[in-house]
Amino acid sequence: MIEIRHLHALIALAETGNLSKAGRRLHLSQPALSHQVKSIETHLGVPLFERKSSPIRLSPAGERLLGTAHEIVKQMRQCERDVARIAEGKAGQLRIAVECHSCFDWLMPAMDEFRIAWPEVEMDLVSGFQPDPTGLLIEDQADLVIVSKAPARKDVVYHPLFRYEVLALLAHQHPLTRKRFLTAQDFAKETLITYPIPDDRIDVVREVLGPLGLEANANALARYAALCQEVGLVPIVEPEVLMTGEHTLERCYNVTREVLRTVFIQLNCQRVLLEGMILKPNMVLPGLSCPTQVSVDEVADATVNCLLQTVPAAVPGIAFLSGGQSAKLASARLNAMSVRFKSRAPWALAFSFARAIQQPALEIWRGDKANVEAAQQALLHRARCNVAARRGIYTDATEGSGTN
Secondary structure (H helix, E strand, O other): OOOOHHHOOOHHHHHHHHHHHHHOOOOOOOHHHHHHHHHHHHHHHOEEEEEEOOOOOEEEHHHHHHHHHHHHHHHHHHHHHHHHHHOOOOOOOEEEEEHHHHHHHHHHHHHHHHHHOOOOOEEEOOOOOOOOHHHHHHOOOOEEEEOOOOOOOOOOOOOOOOOOOOOOOHHHHOOHHHHOOHHHHHHHOOOOOOOOHHHHHHHHHHHHOOOOOOOHHHHHHHHHHHHHHHOOOOOOOOOOOOOOOOOOOHHHHHHHHHHHHHHHHHHHHHOEEEEOOOOOOOOOOOOOOOOOOHHHHHHHHOOOOOOOOHHOOOOOOEEOOOOOOHHHHHHHHHHHHHHOOOOOOEEEEOOOOOOOOOOHHHHHHHOHHHHHHHHHOOOHHHHHHHHHHHHHHHHHHHHOOOOO
């Protein structure tokens, strides 16, 4: 093995020309120095110099090793100086990762000021914008990360820099300019145009539009679906927007669209096979207390258009929730969808086994054995009505053909 001391010995021999002078420079006896040179030659298997010449003349192998020795010794001296400065806190490397490009507005001037105070510290920005910059600390790929939200990690120390306010830029004539501050409800009728990045990296979504737990609930649904498929079951994914309230048809449309969009993002993240699931959503309806109720056709149009914007064609079937609707009205709305979108809907549309089918039978039965046969007939009648509704042939006459 060639050691640093061997390289120093070779350099001293080349510069002084004999063992005696080289030994004095290195504070070694002549036999000790001769032993070091011999150990290098034994390791390499070639002579490094001509021993009978005066001054010492290096062999071709010795000349080659001497050139390398000069480079290594120079680098080692520089390294020792750098390490000494690092130990004193005067030099080193600072690798910085940022969450988004907006940090550069204030970070670059701050880095310029840092260089003035610490000129020997090499600063480096980790390339790209990181979705999880804190993770780079754990992986030892960064020394400092700048984030807008600090996840709880015991092995990371956080230092707050400053607070900032999320601002909305509005046209002078926009009606929202009359408000002192905006809430999530104010954005219900607005179109949000963002960068093509995950929602959890967009401040207005994360801090204003998303705190109601939509993404967390969508993730739970998607994880449930993935677990079902892992054991060979077909999951029924049920994201429901409730009918209670005074919300309008338009408001229900916007919320349902956002819910379904988020659910399918999470289903994709969990690698759920869309062909092996059933979606069980709400229809797009005004709230039960909304003063403006709408027609059957308007519900059909709003519901299917919302689904066309959010539900992939790979999903084989959509089985609607029907709770809160009368049996006849639920069937009429399903029929309108079948008629108006028969050639456009890529999925089968139906009801889940719910109130649109079973509620009349339950009301007739009421736990009384004497009512069992009548309840069975009511259940069969509603099943036939909804078969007709699925085919787009449901009419008032269909209702008159059996017990309700």
